[in-house]
Amino acid sequence: xxxxxxxxxxxxxxxxxxxxxxxISLDFASKQVTALIGPSGCGKSTFLRSLNRMxxxxxxxxxxxxxxxxxxxxxxxxxxxxxxxQRIGMVWQRPNPxxxxxxxxxxxxPRYHGIRDRKKLxxxxxxxxxxxxxxxxxKDRLHQSALSLxxxxxxxxxxxxxxxxxxxxxxxxxxxxxxxPVSSAKIEELIAELKEEYCIIIVTHNMQxxxxxxxxTAFFLMGELVxxxxxxxxxxxxxxxxxxxxxxGRFG
Numbered sequence: 001x002x003x004x005x006x007x008x009x010x011x012x013x014x015x016x017x018x019x020x021x022x023x024i025s026l027d028f029a030s031k032q033v034t035a036l037i038g039p040s041g042c043g044k045s046t047f048l049r050s051l052n053r054m055x056x057x058x059x060x061x062x063x064x065x066x067x068x069x070x071x072x073x074x075x076x077x078x079x080x081x082x083x084x085x086q087r088i089g090m091v092w093q094r095p096n097p098x099x100x101x102x103x104x105x106x107x108x109x110p111r112y113h114g115i116r117d118r119k120k121l122x123x124x125x126x127x128x129x130x131x132x133x134x135x136x137x138x139k140d141r142l143h144q145s146a147l148s149l150x151x152x153x154x155x156x157x158x159x160x161x162x163x164x165x166x167x168x169x170x171x172x173x174x175x176x177x178x179x180x181p182v183s184s185a186k187i188e189e190l191i192a193e194l195k196e197e198y199c200i201i202i203v204t205h206n207m208q209x210x211x212x213x214x215x216x217t218a219f220f221l222m223g224e225l226v227x228x229x230x231x232x233x234x235x236x237x238x239x240x241x242x243x244x245x246x247x248x249g250r251f252g
Contacts, residue, residue, distance in 0.1 A: 002029040002030070002032070003029060003030045003031075004027045004028065004029055004030075005028055005029060005030040005069070005168060005169055005199035006027075006028045006051065006067070006068065006069050006088075006169055006199060006201075007025075007026070007027045007028070007066075007067070007068045008024055008025055008026050008047075008050075008051075008065065008066065008067050008068075009025050009065055009066040009067075009068070010023050010024075010025055010064075010065040010066065011023070011024045011025070011047070011050065011063070011064075011065035011066070011067060012024075012063065012064045012065050013043070013046050013047070013050050013055060013061065013062070013063050014061065014062040014063075014064075015046075015058065015060055015061050016060045019223060020043050020046045020223055021043045021046050021047050021050065021223050022043075022223040022224050023065070023224075024047060024065075024224075024225050025225075026218060026225065026228060028169070028199050028201055029199065029215075029216075030168070030198075030199045031195055031196060031197070031198070031199065032195060032199060032200070032215045032216065033191060033192075033195050033200045033201075033202060033213050033214045033215050033216075034200070034201050034202070034214060034215065034216045034217070034218060035202050035203075035204055035209075035210035035213065035214035035216070035217045035218070035231065036048060036201065036202065036203045036204075036217075036218050036220060037203075037204060037205075037207065037210050037217060037218070037219055037220070037246070038219055038220035038221055038226075038246065039221070039246065039251065040205075042220040042221050042222060042223065043220050043222070043223040043224075044203050044218075044220045045173055045174075045203050047220070048171050048173055048201060048203050049171075049173075050063055050067065051067060051088060051169075051171055051201065052074075052084055052085050052088035052090060052171060053074065053075075053079070053081050053084060053085070054090065056081065063075060069087065069088075069168075069169075086109070086113060086165045086166070086167065087167050087168055087169065088167055088168075088169045088170075088171060089162030089163065089165070089167040089169070089170045089171065090162060090170075090171045090172075090173070091155070091158050091159055091162055091170065091171065091172045091173070091175045092158070092173055092175075093173050093174040093175070093177055093178060094178045095151055095154035095155040095157070095158050095178070096158060097146035097147060097149070097154050097157050097158060097161075098146065099145070099146075099147065100145070100146060101142065101143045101144060101145060101146065102129075102138050102141065102142050102143070102144060102145075102146050102149070102157065103125055103142040103143055105146045105157055105160075105161050106124065106125040106128050106129065106157075106160055106161055106164045107121045107124065107125055107164070108161070109161060109164050109165040110124050110164055110165060113165060124164050125142070125164070126139075128160040128161070128163045128164040129157075129160050131160065131163050131193075131194065131197075132156045132157070132159045132160035132163060132190060133156060133186065133189070133190050133193070134153060134156045134157060134160055137153060138153075138157075150183070151178065151179055151180070151183060152179050152180065152182070152183025152184075152186055152187070153183075155175060155176070155178075155179060155183070155187060156186070156187070156190065159175075159187075159190065159194075163194075167198065168198065168199060169198065169199045169200075169201070170194065170198050170199070170200050170201075171200075171201050171202075172191075172200065172201070172202040172203065173202075173203045174203055174204055174205060175187055175202065176188070176206075176209070177204075177205065177206070184209075188209065188212060188213050191213045192213065195215075202214065207235075207247060210231065210235075211231060211235050214231045215230070215231060216228065216229065216230060216231060217229065217230075217231045217234040217235070219234065219238075219240075219242075219243045219246065221242055221246070226240050226242050226243055227239060227240045227242075227243045234247070235247060
């Protein structure tokens with residue numbers, strides 16, 4: 001029996017009058033990668049951002065429905081959004097390291113949440129960089145600027161930064177779309193390793209990437225969830241003709 005880490009029930013997202021995400025109900029299991037696919041503007045990134053309340057930052061946005069982590073509905077107005085974003089990490093399309101050292105990028109979150117002991121911070125920094133497959137490349141330059149890293153290294157640093165605050169869920173919004181093929185492959189390898197410990201939800205436009213990295217795939221179209229199944233089924237025997245048309249490149 002799979003352990004469900006996060007669930008949405010009848011989730012809707014509005015930007016003013018625009019109904020961007022329509023009645024989405026999905027379950028996401030721990031230690032599993034779920035890919036969200038669909039053409040541009042279909043609502044997949046909006047849906048992803050709603051899972052840690054990032055849409056709250058967009059003026060005119062409104063959300064209805066439920067998002068459950070355990071027995072907590074995080075759409076409840078009383079939810080502590082800072083603590084929520086500690087539990088649900090986010091990795092963006094383009095690497096966005098802080099204008100600080102490599103070490104300070106990782107230590108920032110734990111320090112913000114009250115960890116001051118230098119030995120503890122050192123341990124968190126090392127463990128996070130090891131998990132992000134970046135320790136060997138950075139251990140002798142921890143106090144250099146994070147901006148001195150390559151684009152692929154910066155993205156792995158951002159993944160390490162999200163890991164450092166001990167989330168249970170990691171959201172990734174096209175994490176390798178701005179990277180070269182070699183760096184992109186490293187991110188995919190990293191995702192395969194990280195799913196041993198985390199629930200990962202990834203938005204990708206790359207069909208091959210979705211097929212390679214994910215266990216489950218959800219196909220979005222015009223704000224609606226068309227189909228959700230094992231990735232192997234979605235890519236070989238989809239139940240909806242629109243899914244087949246998208247995956248085979250007839251539109252999108």
